[in-house]
Amino acid sequence: xxxxxxxxxxxxxxxxxxxxxxxxxxxxxxxxxxxxxxxxxxxxxxxxxxxxxxxxxxxxxxxxxxxxxxxxxxxxxxxxxxxxxxxxxxxxxxxxxxxxxxxxxxxxxxxxxxxxxxxxxxxxxxxxxxxxxxxxxxxxxxxxxxxxxxxxxxxxxxxxxxxxxxxxxxxxxxxxxxxxxxxxxxxxxxxxxxxxxxxxxxxxxxxxxxxxxxxxxxxxxxxxxxxxxxxxxxxxxxxxxxxxxxxxxxxxxxxxxxxxxxxxxxxxxxxxxxxxxxxxxxxxxxxxxxxxxxxxxxxxxxxxxxxxxxxxxxxxxxxxxxxxxxxxxxxxxxxxxxxxxxxxxxxxxxxxxxxxxxxxxxxxxxxxxxxxxxxxxxxxxxxxxxxxxxxxxxxxxxxxxxxxxxxxxxxxxxxxxxxxxxxxxxxxxxxxxxxxxxxxxxxxxxxxxxxxxxxxxxxxxxxxxxxxxxxxxxxxxxxxxxxxxxxxxxxxxxxxxxxxxxxxxxxxxxxxxxxxxxxxxxxxxxxx
Amino acid sequence: xxxxxxxxxxxxxxxxxxxxxxxxxxxxxxxxxxxxxxxxxxxxxxxxxxxxx
Ligand code: SF4
Numbered sequence: 001x002x003x004x005x006x007x008x009x010x011x012x013x014x015x016x017x018x019x020x021x022x023x024x025x026x027x028x029x030x031x032x033x034x035x036x037x038x039x040x041x042x043x044x045x046x047x048x049x050x051x052x053x054x055x056x057x058x059x060x061x062x063x064x065x066x067x068x069x070x071x072x073x074x075x076x077x078x079x080x081x082x083x084x085x086x087x088x089x090x091x092x093x094x095x096x097x098x099x100x101x102x103x104x105x106x107x108x109x110x111x112x113x114x115x116x117x118x119x120x121x122x123x124x125x126x127x128x129x130x131x132x133x134x135x136x137x138x139x140x141x142x143x144x145x146x147x148x149x150x151x152x153x154x155x156x157x158x159x160x161x162x163x164x165x166x167x168x169x170x171x172x173x174x175x176x177x178x179x180x181x182x183x184x185x186x187x188x189x190x191x192x193x194x195x196x197x198x199x200x201x202x203x204x205x206x207x208x209x210x211x212x213x214x215x216x217x218x219x220x221x222x223x224x225x226x227x228x229x230x231x232x233x234x235x236x237x238x239x240x241x242x243x244x245x246x247x248x249x250x251x252x253x254x255x256x257x258x259x260x261x262x263x264x265x266x267x268x269x270x271x272x273x274x275x276x277x278x279x280x281x282x283x284x285x286x287x288x289x290x291x292x293x294x295x296x297x298x299x300x301x302x303x304x305x306x307x308x309x310x311x312x313x314x315x316x317x318x319x320x321x322x323x324x325x326x327x328x329x330x331x332x333x334x335x336x337x338x339x340x341x342x343x344x345x346x347x348x349x350x351x352x353x354x355x356x357x358x359x360x361x362x363x364x365x366x367x368x369x370x371x372x373x374x375x376x377x378x379x380x381x382x383x384x385x386x387x388x389x390x391x392x393x394x395x396x397x398x399x400x401x402x403x404x405x406x407x408x409x410x411x412x413x414x415x416x417x418x419x420x421x422x423x424x425x426x427x428x429x430x431x432x433x434x435x436x437x438x439x440x441x442x443x444x445x446x447x448x449x450x451x452x453x454x455x456x457x458x459x460x461x462x463x464x465x466x467x468x469x470x471x472x473x474x475x476x477x478x479x480x481x482x483x484x485x486x487x488x489x490x491x492x493x494x495x496x497x498x499x500x501x502x503x504x505x506x507x508x509x510x511x512x513x514x515x516x517x518x519x520x521x522x523x524x525x526x527x528x
Numbered sequence: 529x530x531x532x533x534x535x536x537x538x539x540x541x542x543x544x545x546x547x548x549x550x551x552x553x554x555x556x557x558x559x560x561x562x563x564x565x566x567x568x569x570x571x572x573x574x575x576x577x578x579x580x581x
Contacts, residue, residue, distance in 0.1 A: 011556040015564040029557055030564075039557035046561055054561035076557070116554055 009112065012039075016054050017061065027062040036062045039076050041115065044096070046082035049432035050425070052092045055080070056447040059095065066444070068097045068139060073121050084433075086166065087208045088384040088480040091432050091439035093138035097125060101483060102134035102166035103198070105175065111135065129160045133167040141482070143437060149466050151436055151477045165484045166212075172197065172219045176227050191239040191266065192231030196224060196251075200244035201508040202271070205307045205499050206296070206335065208383040209243045211492070212485045214518035215511050216243075221250030225257060232263055237286075239266045246274035255282035272310050272318035284325035289371075291322045294333035297341075298348030305340050307495075307505035312352065319356045323363040328371030330360065336402045337380040337394030340500060346402045349375070350409030357416055374417045375410060377403055379426030381433055384480040385487065387495035392471040393430045399423035428453050430468040436479035438462055486518035 012029035014036045027036045036042060042064065044055055056066055064078065065071050071078070080092070081100040089099045100107050111132045119127060129137040140158040143151060156162055169175065177195035199213035224240075231238050238258070245251065245267045255278040258265060264286035270279070272293050283291065295315050297303045303310060319330060334349050353375050364370045379399050382388040394402075403420045410418050431442060442464060445456035457464055472478065474493050481489070495505060506515055513519065 008553050009556060010553045011558055014557050014559045016560070016562050018563060027559075036557040036559065039555040041554065041556045042559055043556055044559050044561055048562075051561040058559055058561055112554070 014058070014062075016058060027058060037064055037076060042076045042078045044078070044080040044082070046080055046084045046092075048429075049084045049088075049091070050429050051084070052432050052443060053446050053451065055092060055095060056443060060447075066447070067094055069094070071097065071121075077115070077121070077124070083209060083212070086212050086385075086483070086485070088433060088435075089136065089138070089483075090437045090479045091435040091443065093437045094440035095443070097137065097139075098128055099136040099138070100132075100134055101136055101164050103168045105169050106167035107132060107134045126158060126160070129158075134164060136164045136483075138437065143479075145438075149463070150472075151479055154477065154479075154482050163482055163484045166486075168213070169198075169217070172217045173223060176219075176223070178227050178231065191237040192228075192235050193239045193241050194224060194227050194231065195219075196240050196242040196245055196248045198242065201247060201510050202244065202309055203307055203495070203505045203508055204296070204309075205305075205387040205495060205505065206338070206380060206383065208385055211385045211487050211516075213243065214485075214487055214508070214516060216247070216508065217511075218242075218248050221248070221254050224248075224250075224254060228254075228258055228263065232258075236262065237264045237266070239268065241268040243269060244271070246270045246276075246279065252276050252278040255279050258282070261285075273314040275318055275321050280321050280325045283322075284327060288327055290329040290331055290374075291327045292331045292333065293318050293322075295352060296333060296335050297338060297345065298334065298350070298352045299345045301502060302338060302341060302345045302348070304502050304504055305499050306338055307499070309504070312355070315352065316355060316359050320359050320363050323360055323371070328364070328367070328369065329374070330356070330371070331374045331376060332356065333376050333378065334406075335378045335380040336406075337399050339382075339388060339391045340502070341394075341402075343405070346405050347409070349377075349406050353410055353416060354413065357413065360415075370415060372415055372417060374419055375406070377406060377418065377420040379421045379423050381426055381430045383433060384478070385483075385485055385492070387492050387499055389478065389492065390472045390474055390476075390496060393427070393434075393468045395469065396423040396427055399426070424453070427468060431464045434479075435464070435467045439467070486516075486520075488517035491516045 012031040014027055014029045017027070028034060029036055029039075042062070046052070046055065059066050059078070064075055068078065077097050078095070079098045079100060080089070080096045081104065085092070085099050086101055089096070089101070100111060111128065114128055114131060115124070117124065117127070125137050126140070128135050129140055137160065140156055140160045142155055142157045144153045146152045179193045197216065197218035199216035200207070200210045201216045203210050228238050242248070246269070248254070255265060265282045266286055266288055267283070272295070293315060295303065295310060296308050297306055300312060322330065332353060336346065353373065357373055360373060361370070380394065382391040382393055400423055403423070407418050407420070410416050431439060435442070441460050441462055442456060445459050446453055449456050449459075474496070498505065509515065511519055
């Protein structure tokens with residue numbers, strides 16, 4: 001969540017309306033009920049590309065022209081941040097005046113100072129784009145394309161930086177990110193959320209967060225104890241969040257400190273190979289009913305390709321430990337359509353789930369109720385800024401067949417449920433994740449047709465398959481190459497090669513090496 | 529991540545929300561491009577490279 005400096009700033013929230021008919025009045029803010037369009041600044045926080053169509057809906061609902069180019073002095077400035085934009089802002093670029101790419105704490109103070117100058121719109125935008133770290137104003141850049149339709153060039157047309165270097169907070173100690181609002185009505189329940197760190201050292205090759213938030217950083221455990229204490233004044237439920245919560249140095253002590261009685265701790269992510277006794281005890285004590293394990297792939301070979309770094313023994317061990325500590329239900333995440341996947345790998349998903357069930361039953365025996373195992377099958381979308389950014393996404397028909405294959409193996413197994421993504425939606429997500437700025441045409445059409453993707457894709461001149469199903473050359477200019485997240489393209493290329501050869505990833509030195517480009521020396525120079 | 533459906537009005541039952549006087553200040557509408565129950569749950573950005581289930 002963006003933390004806004006509170007002095008002299010009034011920040012109110014707005015959401016997509018609950019009613020489906022957007023004709024029901026203007027978009028208003030939650031706190032004061034005023035029209036959002038009356039604010040000086042509209043700031044979108046976008047975590048998922050699949051929410052881009054909602055950005056258009058919300059702008060229309062607010063009464064603000066959809067295209068940045070159609071806005072004038074009377075309209076609020078429309079800015080956007082959030083990890084979806086960090087990976088690739090281009091598909092939604094035509095609708096946003098300014099993106100803030102990078103961690104808010106390292107951007108907002110300078111942004112707000114300049115924003116409050118009150119300069120005329122164009123002058124203000126140029127000043128922001130030039131002076132604020134991580135600021136990207138799409139209108140000041142122009143793209144050209146090859147005859148085949150790939151990106152040929154991407155250049156500034158005004159005096160603005162060629163590359164957007166995303167700033168990040170080098171050191172998290174002395175900063176806190178936690179809930180300022182506790183709400184009972186969300187997926188986390190009435191929990192006080194505390195961010196334990198950012199970034200993840202594991203380098204799973206499918207995960208965008210694993211590369212753009214490098215280097216991994218954690219807060220000192222002693223500071224977290226203080227933050228959790230503050231939260232306990234309001235609620236006994238505390239959610240520890242981060243990409244790699246189980247990697248937090250001192251997590252065991254933190255769990256032992258609070259997990260015994262006063263707090264009910266939950267975790268946004270845990271690795272199956274890192275379930276220490278303190279952690280599992282805290283989890284059991286919290287009353288959590290379902291724990292998630294993410295093997296992502298069924299076979300050891302394919303887990304090596306994606307660099308998941310978790311063995312079958314880890315997975316089975318985790319299942320056993322969790323159930324033994326009184327957490328009755330398991331949720332297992334898998335992905336279909338991963339690079340190099342064969343029918344044997346798909347088959348291996350069903351085999352692994354059956355083995356997990358075997359362990360699950362053995363431990364559950366003697367307990368009053370036997371829980372449910374839910375296998376969740378996602379469709380893999382190759383994400384920007386990952387080693388798989390060049391890979392083609394699997395065809396929708398093939399994905400359907402693979403889902404059917406797993407379902408037919410597991411469909412009749414007692415205590416096991418299978419839940420699968422809709423491949424068509426994953427395709428749409430891939431368009432929004434991998435497209436260049438011409439994707440605006442698709443988004444406009446989807447909006448005009450009220451979400452009818454098949455019709456929209458037929459109506460536009462653009463061939464979306466070109467973004468989704470084409471393996472890109474490693475020397476091709478990619479739509480998101482103008483952003484510098486630290487990690488070098490050479491490193492990602494090497495990881496892609498190693499993946500296709502089934503070799504494990506280059507381990508992250510946790511700040512002590514110069515291998516991927518994200519860490520710099522004392523003078524700020526990256527490694528070789 | 530699971531979405532908990534709720535019949536409650538967005539914002540009802542919140543602790544800590546501040547309702548400030550807007551006079552003479554820069555006003556920001558922080559917009560989450562999703563429904564309240566999903567938007568407020570995404571604050572942790574516990575992101576995985578695909579659609580959250
Ligand atoms: S340079 Fe080394 S330590 Fe820093 S993020 Fe990259 S791999 Fe990790």
